[in-house]
Structure formats: structure tokens, C-alpha cells
Amino acid sequence: xxxxxxxxxxxxxxxxxxxxxxxxxxxxxxxxxxSVAMTLGGTLTDLSDPITADASIEIVTREDPRALELIRxxxxxxMAEAVQELFPGTQVTxxxxxxxxxxxxxxxxxxxxTEDLPKIEAKMREIITRNAHFTxxxxxxxxxxxxxxxxxxxxxxxxxxxxxxxxxxxIYKQGQWFDLCRGPHMASxxxxxxxxxxxxxxxxxxxxxxxxxxxxxxxxxxxxDQVELDAYLxxxxxxxxxxxxxxGREMDLFHFQEEGPGVVFWHSKGWSMFQELIAYMRRRLRPxxxxxxxxxxxxxxxxxxxxxxxGWYKENMFAAQSAGDDTEDERVFAIKPMNxxxxxxxxxxxxxxxxxxxxxxxxxxxxxxxEPSGALHGLMRxxxxxxDDAHIFCTEEQMADxxxxxxxxxxxTYADFGFGEVVVKLSTRPEKRVGSDAVxxxxxxxxxxxxxxxxEQSGGKIKTGILEGEGAFYGPKxxxxxxxxxxxxxxxxxxxxxxxxxxxxxxxxxxxxxxxKTPVMIHRAICGSMERxxxxxxxxxxxxxxxxxxxxxxxVATITSEADGYAEAVVDKLxxxxxxxxxxxxxxxxxxxxxxxxxxxxxxxxVCGKREAEEGTVNIRRLGSRDQVSATLDQALxxxxxxxxxxxxxxxxxxAA
RNA sequence: GCCGCUUUAGCUCAGCUGGUAGAGCACAUCAUUCGUAAUGAUGGGGUCACAGGUUCGAAUCCUGUAAGCGGCACCA
Numbered sequence: 001x002x003x004x005x006x007x008x009x010x011x012x013x014x015x016x017x018x019x020x021x022x023x024x025x026x027x028x029x030x031x032x033x034x035s036v037a038m039t040l041g042g043t044l045t046d047l048s049d050p051i052t053a054d055a056s057i058e059i060v061t062r063e064d065p066r067a068l069e070l071i072r073x074x075x076x077x078x079m080a081e082a083v084q085e086l087f088p089g090t091q092v093t094x095x096x097x098x099x100x101x102x103x104x105x106x107x108x109x110x111x112x113x114t115e116d117l118p119k120i121e122a123k124m125r126e127i128i129t130r131n132a133h134f135t136x137x138x139x140x141x142x143x144x145x146x147x148x149x150x151x152x153x154x155x156x157x158x159x160x161x162x163x164x165x166x167x168x169x170x171i172y173k174q175g176q177w178f179d180l181c182r183g184p185h186m187a188s189x190x191x192x193x194x195x196x197x198x199x200x201x202x203x204x205x206x207x208x209x210x211x212x213x214x215x216x217x218x219x220x221x222x223x224x225d226q227v228e229l230d231a232y233l234x235x236x237x238x239x240x241x242x243x244x245x246x247x248g249r250e251m252d253l254f255h256f257q258e259e260g261p262g263v264v265f266w267h268s269k270g271w272s273m274f275q276e277l278i279a280y281m282r283r284r285l286r287p288x289x290x291x292x293x294x295x296x297x298x299x300x301x302x303x304x305x306x307x308x309x310x311g312w313y314k315e316n317m318f319a320a321q322s323a324g325d326d327t328e329d330e331r332v333f334a335i336k337p338m339n340x341x342x343x344x345x346x347x348x349x350x351x352x353x354x355x356x357x358x359x360x361x362x363x364x365x366x367x368x369x370x371e372p373s374g375a376l377h378g379l380m381r382x383x384x385x386x387x388d389d390a391h392i393f394c395t396e397e398q399m400a401d402x403x404x405x406x407x408x409x410x411x412x413t414y415a416d417f418g419f420g421e422v423v424v425k426l427s428t429r430p431e432k433r434v435g436s437d438a439v440x441x442x443x444x445x446x447x448x449x450x451x452x453x454x455x456e457q458s459g460g461k462i463k464t465g466i467l468e469g470e471g472a473f474y475g476p477k478x479x480x481x482x483x484x485x486x487x488x489x490x491x492x493x494x495x496x497x498x499x500x501x502x503x504x505x506x507x508x509x510x511x512x513x514x515x516x517k518t519p520v521m522i523h524r525a526i527c528g529s530m531e532r533x534x535x536x537x538x539x540x541x542x543x544x545x546x547x548x549x550x551x552x553x554x555x556v557a558t559i560t561s562e563a564d565g566y567a568e569a570v571v572d573k574l575x576x577x578x579x580x581x582x583x584x585x586x587x588x589x590x591x592x593x594x595x596x597x598x599x600x601x602x603x604x605x606x607v608c609g610k611r612e613a614e615e616g617t618v619n620i621r622r623l624g625s626r627d628q629v630s631a632t633l634d635q636a637l638x639x640x641x642x643x644x645x646x647x648x649x650x651x652x653x654x655x656a657a
Numbered sequence: 658g659c660c661g662c663u664u665u666a667g668c669u670c671a672g673c674u675g676g677u678a679g680a681g682c683a684c685a686u687c688a689u690u691c692g693u694a695a696u697g698a699u700g701g702g703g704u705c706a707c708a709g710g711u712u713c714g715a716a717u718c719c720u721g722u723a724a725g726c727g728g729c730a731c732c733a
Binding site: 103111112113114200201202203204205208209210211214215216217219249250256257258259261309312313316337338340369371372373374375376377381472473474477491494496498523557559560561562587588589590591592593594595596597598599605607609610611619621626628 | 659660661662668689690691692693694696707723724725726727729733
């Protein structure tokens with residue numbers, strides 16, 4: 001006999017080998033009907049598994065949040081069955097559950113197209129209606145290999161070989177169809193329900209390895225019910241509406257064109273945001289003891305050989321030479337992909353003393369990297385971008401303190417832009433690296449302490465984690481990931497400790513005892529790339545920027561030409577006070593003007609008609625609201641100015657008051 | 658870079674199985690002076706991404722190139 005503990009704490013006795021389904025039936029017929037799986041000791045398993053030892057048990061019904069994973073996984077199996085039924089000869093490979101759904105990778109000479117999806121989906125619904133039971137068998141390696149080889153499933157053979165010896169080889173069957181799978185699965189295909197949809201086809205490398213064959217992946221999404229599915233599809237539509245590439249065009253912020261893949265043409269309004277962002281960062285850096293520098297765009301290849309970039313980063317670099325037909329100058333220059341070598345040159349210029357450390361060198365550095373063509377994505381991944389870069393030359397003792405100072409700067413910057421949820425991850429030594437294990441041990445220990453402090457200081461608000469083996473080859477690093485308004489995560493900031501570059505360039509400082517010492521170099525970026533950060537901001541705010549950041553803050557719109565003179569006086573006054581304001585005197589109806597500027601996402605429309613001109617007032621309409629407020633021009637100006645003050649300056653004003 | 662798809666006016670898109678281009682918005686002109694999300698009329702605008710090929714004839718079919726999109730790989 002065995003003893004099973006139920007969620008309510010009760011303990012009941014069962015015969016050893018009782019299955020989860022029998023347990024559920026013992027409780028009630030309706031529970032048995034609704035149940036899709038069980039947890040034993042907290043682990044999700046098949047209802048059909050015989051229970052052989054004492055354990056805590058919980059019957060999982062289809063409504064349970066934990067069932068969603070099973071719904072998706074089962075849907076993947078059913079999709080694979082549907083595909084093999086419709087397209088005989090297609091090999092199946094792997095089909096895991098992912099966020100919001102599932103996919104399955106298939107090998108077939110002819111790739112699938114989007115037109116195939118409805119057919120596959122219809123077949124899936126047919127299979128689900130058959131409601132075949134999922135059954136599990138444990139096969140021997142030899143048998144499994146024989147059966148899959150006979151079916152022509154070459155990829156499955158590879159998977160079987162990859163399963164560690166001693167681990168059971170499980171086969172799940174639904175009707176005639178079966179697949180190698182670690183499970184668990186629900187009771188039958190009917191429990192998948194109908195709230196699923198196949199979303200896209202894409203290529204994917206076998207085992208995620210670009211040297212291996214390309215398979216066809218079909219993605220699907222699956223949910224408990226239609227309401228959840230609809231909500232998800234709606235969310236996708238909303239995300240599409242705030243796509244920064246779309247908004248960039250609609251709001252006239254920037255464009256790309258064929259001659260410049262991955263490089264941005266910033267239009268006036270977009271550039272205004274770009275400059276506002278840089279101005280903000282500059283104001284933040286100044287009181288923190290940073291010095292801003294500017295290193296050349298183009299440097300002789302030899303310098304990049306010294307830095308090591310020419311050796312291991314060449315594939316990602318652009319090179320330039322004199323283009324003249326008759327030139328005798330054969331020198332090859334590289335367009336900088338990073339600012340660090342330039343900064344080391346500045347550091348090296350003139351003798352540095354330990355008294356100069358920590359030396360914090362910042363640059364809004366434009367860099368160019370030859371990114372793979374398939375990686376380019378709007379502003380998010382470009383070939384020419386501006387980093388809010390800085391390098392801190394310091395001693396090992398100063399390292400931890402500097403990392404914490406950078407952390408403060410990063411977190412407060414994100415907060416000013418409305419990002420409260422931040423994750424900080426420490427990336428540790430990769431396989432390919434420079435420096436002795438002792439140096440890495442020490443650096444990682446320091447960084448680990450810093451990470452702990454970061455978590456403690458935030459009072460638990462900042463989540464932390466470790467990325468094993470993800471560090472740069474020259475040192476460990478912190479990666480800062482923020483979460484936007486619709487829950488997507490973006491890696492932006494980074495702090496990297498570097499024991500390599502200063503030494504390569506022979507950079508040193510004179511220590512208190514008169515000896516030459518090599519400084520530690522900390523690379524850090526907050527926005528990462530200004531372009532990318534702006535892309536994130538556009539999507540985060542869906543174009544509805546806070547007043548201080550909006551490219552056009554105010555439009556003064558007239559109703560009839562009678563108020564033209566007054567409107568011009570108003571806009572002059574707003575501009576003189578430092579606001580980015582435009583005036584709209586066109587011979588158009590006010591409805592038309594309000595619509596147009598609302599669509600353009602201008603935060604404030606000041607309507608000036610005859611009445612306002614006579615009274616010296618303005619009529620204020622805020623974006624997203626139909627309400628209008630009347631105020632005197634002076635009052636409105638004062639209010640707008642206060643609101644348009646960037647958050648860092650507001651803090652400064654508050655501190656002074 | 659790899660797999661698939663796409664590329665027609667500034668934007669969004671239509672153009673069936675080949676017979677040499679069309680809409681809405683935008684733009685310009687004229688009329689309208691109208692109080693909070695589209696006033697009306699008229700007009701201009703396209704070597705159909707680029708280069709080849711098939712054909713009497715190509716936006717349409719084929720090949721290549723480029724860029725973009727969705728993934729994968731990459732992302733110091």
C-alpha cells in the first residue's frame with residue numbers, strides 16, 4: 001500500500017501501482033473527466049502513470065494554468081500527425097512548447113508555405129475530434145532505432161543517440177501516430193480543444209546549428225479557450241500598431257532606404273528626440289565626474305590589429321581606403337566598430353597617475369558594424385549606430401564601487417523613461433577567453449558581490465540572475481534588461497570589466513610607490529545604442545511621448561483667419577520659453593486640424609479662435625482626451641513649461657526649492 | 658549568412674489565366690472663414706525595385722541581384 005497526500009492535506013491509502021486516473025475516478029467521475037494530468041511531488045506527469053511510492057498528489061484539470069503547457073505540447077504532436085498525414089514523407093524532428101504556443105520542425109524537400117497552414121489546421125481539428133487517447137510506451141534503444149529507421153526518420157535516430165544512457169526512451173502514441181517524447185501528455189487529443197491557430201512558417205537550423213540542415217518550422221499558438229486566444233491575437237495587433245518602423249514613418253521621425261541598409265536617415269522630428277536623449281545623458285554624466293571625448297571614426301588598420309579586433313572581429317568591420325584612381329596611398333583604415341581603442345589612446349596620451357583614477361571617459365560614439373543582413377531590424381539592429389559609451393580606467397580596488405555607481409546611473413535613467421522593471425544578469429567566463437583562472441576567479445567574485453548589493457539596494461525590486469559562460473572573452477559583464485509597456489524585454493545597458501585591452505595597448509598609470517601599473521578598464525553603456533533605445537521608447541510609449549520628450553510639444557491651431565496674429569504671438573512666446581511649438585494657420589476646419597495633429601500624436605493642441613484672441617487665453621486639448629480646458633496664456637505657458645521639464649531637471653529644481 | 662515570402666504613385670493597397678496601369682489618403686489650385694478627430698470641386702504625379710531572358714507583346718512567366726518582412730543563426 002502507498003500513501004498519497006492531497007492538496008487539502010488529507011492522506012489516503014491506495015494499492016501500489018494505482019494510476020492517477022484511478023485516483024481521480026475515486027474522487028469523482030466529473031473530476032476524472034476534467035483531469036488532464038497530475039503532479040507527483042510537484043512534478044507534472046501522465047495520469048496513466050502507476051504510482052509506486054508515497055507522494056503528494058494533485059490532479060490537474062484542463063482549466064489549471066499548468067495544463068496550458070500540456071495543451072500546447074499536445075497541439076504540437078497533433079500538428080506533426082496532421083502534417084505527416086497530409087504530406088507523407090515529411091520527417092518530424094522536435095516540437096517543443098514556447099511562450100504563447102508551440103512549434104514543430106519538419107524536414108521536407110519542399111518547404112511549407114503559408115497557404116498550407118489552413119489545411120494543416122483543418123486536419124488538426126479532425127484529429128482532435130477523433131479524440132484518440134495518448135498512450136505511453138517505453139522502448140529499447142534498438143527497437144526505437146529500428147522502427148524510426150524503417151520510417152525514414154533520420155533526425156529521430158540522431159535524437160535517440162543523444163538521449164543519455166540509462167534514461168527511459170518514451171514513445172507517446174495518439175491513434176496510429178507516435179513520437180519519441182519525454183512527455184507528459186494529456187489523456188486524449190480531444191482535450192486540446194479548439195483555441196489554437198497556426199501562425200507562421202519559418203526556416204530553422206537542425207539543432208540550432210547554422211552548419212546543419214535547414215528545416216521548416218511551423219509555429220502555432222494555443223490557449224485554454226477562445227477568449228484567451230482572441231486576447232492574444234488582439235495583443236499581437238496592438239503590438240503591430242506600435243511597431244517603431246510604422247510609427248517612424250507615420251510620425252515622420254526617420255527612414256531607411258535601399259542604398260543604406262541598416263543606416264538611419266534621421267528626420268527633423270526624430271533627430272530632435274535623439275538630441276533630447278543625448279542632452280539628458282550629458283546632464284546626468286556631468287555631476288558624476290565623467291569627461292566627454294570624441295575619438296576618430298577612421299583609424300589605421302594596425303591599431304585594430306593591436307587591439308585584436310582585426311583578428312577576431314574583422315568579419316563585422318567596415319574598411320575604407322582612398323577612392324582616388326591615381327592615389328598611391330594604399331593604407332587601409334577601419335571604421336570604428338567600438339570606441340574602446342580610441343579611448344585607450346586618449347588615456348595613454350600623457351602620463352597618468354594613480355591620483356587620476358578612476359578616470360571616467362564618455363563618448364556618444366558613432367560606430368559601424370557589418371551585421372549579417374538577416375539580423376537587421378528597423379532601429380533595433382542597425383549597422384551604424386551611436387553608443388552612449390564610457391570607459392572607466394581604475395584600480396582593481398575601485399572596480400566594485402564603480403560598478404555600483406554605474407548601476408545607480410543605469411537604473412535611475414531607466415526610471416526616468418518609465419521603465420521600472422529591470423533585470424540585471426551577470427555573465428561569467430566563456431570557454432574562449434583571455435586571462436588566468438585566478439584573475440577570473442577574483443573578478444567574478446567581485447562582480448558577484450556587486451550583484452548581491454544591487455539586489456539588496458533595490459529592496460527586491462530588481463531581479464538578478466547569472467548567465468553561465470556568456471561573458472566577454474576579456475572579462476565578466478552585467479547585462480541590464482528592461483521590460484516595456486507590453487511586456488517585451490530588451491537588453492540595453494551593460495557593464496563589462498576588461499583585463500585585456502589596457503595591457504594590449506601598454507596603457508599604465510604611475511602608482512603611489514612610483515611603479516607602473518596596468519589599470520582595469522570598465523566598459524559601460526546605458527542606452528546601449530541610441531537608435532535602438534529610441535526604437536524601444538517609440539514602442540513603449542506607442543508614440544505618445546511624455547511632454548518633455550515629444551518632438552513637437554505643442555501645436556497652436558486657429559479656427560478662422562481672424563486669430564492668425566494672436567496665434568503667431570502665442571507660438572512665438574512658447575518658442576521663446578523653449579518649447580517645441582508649431583502653428584497651424586491653414587484654411588482648414590478646426591475638426592480637420594485637431595484630427596491631423598492627434599493622428600500625429602502631438603501631446604498638446606492650443607486652439608486659438610476669436611474668443612481666445614480677445615481674452616488673451618488659450619483652449620487646451622490634450623492628446624487622448626476630448627476635454628478642453630481654457631486658461632490664460634501665461635498660466636498655460638507656466639504649466640506646460642513645468643511639465644516639459646525633463647525629470648532630472650525637475651529633481652534638481654525640487655532639491656533647490 | 659540560411660529558409661520562406663514580398664517589392665505597383667509620398668503612404669496603404671487593387672490589377673483574374675501575358676494585350677503596355679487604377680483607388681483612397683497625401684500633394685497642388687480654386688471655392689469655403691466653418692469652435693475641437695476628415696468641406697467640396699478640379700488637377701498633377703508611376704521607365705510597375707534593378708538587370709537579363711522567354712514572347713509579336715511582360716507589372717503579370719523564368720533567372721539573377723538588391724532591399725524589406727517573418728523566423729533561424731549571429732549580436733564585444
